[in-house]
Amino acid sequence: xxxxxxxxxxxxxxxxxxxxxxxxxxxxxxxxxxSRSASLRRTTAMRNTLERxxxxxxxxxxxxxxxxxxxxxxxxxxxxxAPDGRWALDQAAAAHPGVTVVLLGHSMGxxxxxxxxxxxxxxxVVALAPWFEPSDxxxxxxxxxxxxxxxxxxxxxxxRMTRAYVDRARRVAASxxxxxxxxxxxxxxxxxGEWNRFAMDATVEVLDRVSTPARQECLDxxxx
Numbered sequence: 001x002x003x004x005x006x007x008x009x010x011x012x013x014x015x016x017x018x019x020x021x022x023x024x025x026x027x028x029x030x031x032x033x034x035s036r037s038a039s040l041r042r043t044t045a046m047r048n049t050l051e052r053x054x055x056x057x058x059x060x061x062x063x064x065x066x067x068x069x070x071x072x073x074x075x076x077x078x079x080x081x082a083p084d085g086r087w088a089l090d091q092a093a094a095a096h097p098g099v100t101v102v103l104l105g106h107s108m109g110x111x112x113x114x115x116x117x118x119x120x121x122x123x124x125v126v127a128l129a130p131w132f133e134p135s136d137x138x139x140x141x142x143x144x145x146x147x148x149x150x151x152x153x154x155x156x157x158x159x160r161m162t163r164a165y166v167d168r169a170r171r172v173a174a175s176x177x178x179x180x181x182x183x184x185x186x187x188x189x190x191x192x193g194e195w196n197r198f199a200m201d202a203t204v205e206v207l208d209r210v211s212t213p214a215r216q217e218c219l220d221x222x223x224x
Contacts, residue, residue, distance in 0.1 A: 001030075001067055001068065002032040002033070002067040002068060003067050004064060004065055004066050004067045004081075004084035004087060004088065005064075005065040006062055006063070006064055006065070006088055006091060007044075007047075007062065007063040007065070008060065008061075008062050008095075009047075009051050009054075009055060009060065009061045009062070010055075010060045011054075011055040011056070011057075011058050011059065011060060012055075013058050014058065015058060015059070015060045015096050015099060016057070016058035016059060016099070017058070017059045017060070017099060017100045017101070017102065017207055018059065018060045018061075018062060018092045018095075018096055018099055018100070018101045018102075018121075019054055019059055019060070019061050019062070019101070019102050019104055019203055020062045020063075020064060020085075020088055020089065020092060020101055020102070020103050020104065021043055021046070021047055021061070021062065021063045021064065021104045021105070021109070022043075022064050022081070022085060022103060022104070022105035022106070022108075022109030022110070022112050022113055023037075023039045023040045023042070023043035023044075023063070023064070023065070023066070023105075023106060023108075023109050024039040024042070024043070024106045024107030024108045024109050024131075025037075025039050025066065025069045025070060025071055025081065025107070025108040025109075026039075026069050026070050026071065026108075027070065027071055028070040028071070029068065029069045029070030030068050030069075030070060031068060031069050031070075032067065032068060032069075033065050033066050033067065033068065033069050037069060039069070039106075039107070039108075040065060042106070042187060042188055042189070043063065043106055043109070044063065045192070046106075046188065046192075046195065046196055046199060047061060047063050049192075049196050050196060050199060050200055053200055054200075054203075057204075059207075060092075060096065062088065062092065064084060064085065064088040066080075066081040066084045067081075067084055068080060068081075071108045071111065071112075071131070077135060078115045079108060079111055079112045079115060081108065081109075081112045082112055082115045082116055084112075085103075085112050085113065085115070085116040086116050086119060089101060089116060089119040089121055089122065090119075092121060093119075093120070093121045099121070100121065100122075100123040100207070100210055101119075101121040101122050101123065102122070102123055102124050102125070102126060102203050102206050102207060103116070103117065103122060103124070103125045103126070104125075104126045104128070104199060104203055105125065105126070105127055105128065105130070106128040106129060106130075106188065107128070107129055107130065107131050107156070107157060107186065108131050109128075110125070110127035110128060110129070110130030110131065110132070110148070111130060111131045111132060111133070111136060113125045113127065114127070114130075114132070114136060114137075114138070114140060114141060114146070114165075114169075115136070115137070115140060116140065117140040117141050117144050118139070118140035118141075118142070122144060123144060123145060123206065123207070123210045124144045124145030124146060124147070124174075124206035124207075124209070124210070125141065125144065125145070125146050125147075125206075126147050126148075126149075126199060126202040126203050126206060127146065127147070127148040127149070127162070128149055128188070128195065128198070128199060129149070129150055129151065129154055129156070129157055129184075129186050129188070130148055130150070130157060130162055130165070131156075131157045132157075132158075132161050132162055132164075132165040133161070134161070134164070136165060138165070138168045138169040138171065138172055138173070139172060141169050141172055141173040141176070142172040142173065143172075143173070143174050144173055144174055145173065145174050145175045145176075145206045145209050145210070146166065146169050146173050146175070146176040146177065147177045147179060147202040147205060147206060148162050148165070148166050148176075148177070148178050148179065149178075149179040149180075149181045149198050149202065150162045150163075150178070150179075150180070150181060151180075151181040151182060151183060151184025151185055151186070152180070152181075152182060152183055152184075153183050153184060153185045153190075154184070154185055154186040155185070155186065156185075156186040156187075157186060159180075162178060163178050166178040174209070175209060179198070179202070181194065181195075181198060
């Protein structure tokens with residue numbers, strides 16, 4: 001199977017937090033994700049826009065490129081990029097021990113994010129037009145924060161299913177919020193500035209909600 005990759009941007013000052021971006025993909029497919037991938041290119045464009053703002057706040061910004069493009073390409077109930085997501089989180093934890101990570105995912109990337117959110121480094125997930133299914137678990141979000149934004153013109157993934165997932169996540173998450181993004185579609189091509197502002201603001205909001213003592217207590221309880 002093709003290997004995943006990471007594009008890393010680090011602040012000049014010591015890294016306070018890490019944001020890991022996860023791009024979208026197709027429902028199925030074993031093709032390698034290359035530079036011509038439309039899903040990767042869309043998230044790369046967002047990364048390039050947000051990079052300066054994140055770095056100025058002392059946040060490292062990493063973009064994960066999956067090995068394969070399909071969400072259901074692997075065996076088992078979780079998206080096939082989930083192992084890639086865990087690998088990226090292990091890399092972040094090794095590079096910045098003890099530093100909090102927020103996962104910023106679009107579509108399949110958001111679905112992958114909630115599957116791997118139980119990694120010890122993760123504080124929360126920002127989901128952009130997420131592809132959520134009723135079978136997707138909420139337990140990985142226990143003690144974490146979730147902000148999910150969806151537009152009403154999305155014809156690829158379902159805002160209704162996003163609302164339903166957020167409602168389920170509230171049972172276990174430290175916080176779970178659905179944000180109606182109005183008349184936005186799925187691919188972040190129409191009114192990209194609104195997508196970029198939401199991604200930045202929601203990520204900062206998740207980081208602001210993180211309480212180190214409460215988070216540590218939650219993780220200690222889970223490990224026990």
